[in-house]
Amino acid sequence: MDRRHFIGSLGTLGAAALAPATVGAQTAPAALQTQSRVAFGELIALLQQLDHDYLSPARRIAGVTDISDGHRQILHHLHVALSLIAEADPDRPAFRRTADMVTKFLGDNPDALYYTAFIDPARTYRISGNVGGADFTSFSFERAGVDGVPSKGVALVVDDRAMKISRDGDFEFLVGPDQKFKLEPGVGMIQTRHFFERAKPICADPVKQIPLRIEAVEPASPRPAPDDAWIAASIRRVITFLRETTIGMPMMQPDKIPAWVSIIPNRFNPAQIPAGDIGFANRSSAYSMAPYALAPDQALVIEGRFPKCRFANVVLWNRFLQTYDYETHTISRNGKSTKLLPDGRFRMVLAHRDPGVPNWIDTQGRPTGMVYWRFVLPEETVAPLEARVLPFADLKALG
Known part of the structure; x- marks a missing residue:
């Protein structure tokens, strides 16, 4: 008998052993409608x-x-x-x-x-x-x-x-x-x-x-079984x-969308700290989010400057606000994982394959998704995020 069968037989043995002691409570039709079964x-x-x-x-x-x-x-x-x-x-x-x-x-x-x-x-x-x-x-x-x-x-x-x-x-x-x-x-x-x-x-x-x-x-006092x-x-x-957290989430109405959320692909609104009435929002961070949309031969180039802050990063999500695979792909960048330009600015490149330039963010071939920025405890106004779509072939010229 292997371990799996042994463990299973223990459960059967336990049920048989318990039955005589609780026969009054357990005698019932096979389809007993317990509260747990209804739930x-x-x-x-x-x-x-x-x-x-x-x-x-x-x-x-x-x-x-x-x-x-x-x-x-x-x-x-x-x-x-x-x-x-x-x-x-x-x-x-x-x-x-x-x-x-x-x-x-x-x-x-x-x-x-x-x-x-x-x-x-x-x-x-x-x-x-x-x-x-x-x-x-x-x-x-x-x-x-x-x-x-x-x-x-x-x-x-x-x-x-x-x-x-x-x-x-x-x-x-x-x-x-x-x-x-x-x-x-x-x-x-x-x-x-x-x-x-x-x-x-x-x-x-x-x-x-x-x-x-x-x-x-x-x-507290001991809890009952x-x-x-x-x-x-x-x-x-x-x-x-x-x-x-699924079907109960309301469809976002245009007049309810926070100012820092863009609904226009490949264009970012100014970063802002969210209102306190948004659940799970980090009241210490300025956010900016926008969808991206790229054809197979296109890339999205995003330039900006990290403000003086405690932490900053950018990450890719699908439409359900789930990150892409970051264990085997680079789908995010932060202040330490970003190579800056000589003038101190950053240039991120979203592309479906490696363009051979610094700061590639891998879309994993997904033509659409969400780009989410956060800047924790910024001590200055976050500079505008400038984004443009380029043909993949032109990325090498960026250096």
């Missing part, structure tokens, strides 16, 4: 709805790439919901990695590590850890909770300028309704950010972690999160 059916129905209605021409999703990318997004968001929300406990919170090389979620960043924890705004928590060599560290307290409904905005930001950090990088601070860093009603989630300007993306390092700890100052109602509620939190 599980709702999850299956949502997945079917997403396939039929979310990945549909009504949402401008029709091509093979869009549909398959959409299925990948659904799987990734389901993974996030299961790992972060399904069994989150605000009485005993823990920081868990939000995105990585194989979990791409709501605008992930190759040059940053993100962690999420769920809290109760009525409680006081001690947050401690080490900055781990990051160029910028922050904790955003979001108007969101463990119910799975996405953030409605950022209520409080604590970044490394407000934290007491030792020479070794250690820190500790308190948050709560009566603390210096005050928790307001409705604040139920923490999103951390740890930015690294390195020659290679920090997220491509599979062992890099930020040591973080969060604990309630007043410990999961029962049918609790597990059903857990499944429904997953359903809510998955629905709200």
Whole structure:
């Protein structure tokens, strides 16, 4: 008997052993309708709805790439919901990695590590850890909770300028309704950010972690074993999160588009710090985003100047705000991975294949996508991003 069969037989043995002791509770038809079974059916129905209605021409999703990318997004968001929300406990919170090389979620960043924890705004928590060599560290307290409904905005930001950090990088601070860093009603989630300007993306390092700890100052009593109602509620939190981060996301209306977001391909609007009512937005960063559109024999050349700031980078996303493969391709650049021109400006080149010039950003052959810029704590106005489309053959002349 191999290990797989042995483990499986243990489960069968366990069921047989438990049956006599609980016969009164377990005697029922084979198709017993537990609360968890009803909730599980709702999850299956949502997945079917997403396939039929979310990945549909009504949402401008029709091509093979869009549909398959959409299925990948659904799987990734389901993974996030299961790992972060399904069994989150605000009485005993823990920081868990939000995105990585194989979990791409709501605008992930190759040059940053993100962690999420769920809290109760009525409680006081001690947050401690080490900055781990990051160029910028922050904790955003979001108007969101463990119910799975996405953030409605950022209520409080604590970044490394407000934290007491030792020479070794250690820190500790308190948050709560009566603390210096005050928790307001409705604040139920923490999103951390740890930015690294390195020659290679920090997220491509599979062992890099930020040591973080969060604990309630007043410990909670031991929690009971999961029962049918609790597990059903857990499944429904997953359903809510998955629905709200996919088909529940409204189609952007022209009058609701932030000024820093361009809807014109290959043209960027001035970078700006986003409004606080945008969930998951980094209130310490100026952003600029635009779609790109390139034919097979074209490239997009973007020139500008990094402002004096704590961190800056550019990254490519698909239409579902998921990064391209940064483990085996160069799909982003930051201040350390960019070769500057003699006058201190940068010149980025988006192309479907290697043009043989500095600062190539690999589109991986995708004719369209999103180009996203961020500048953390800029100390000056971000210079305009100048973009132009050139024939691929003309790129060599750039030098």
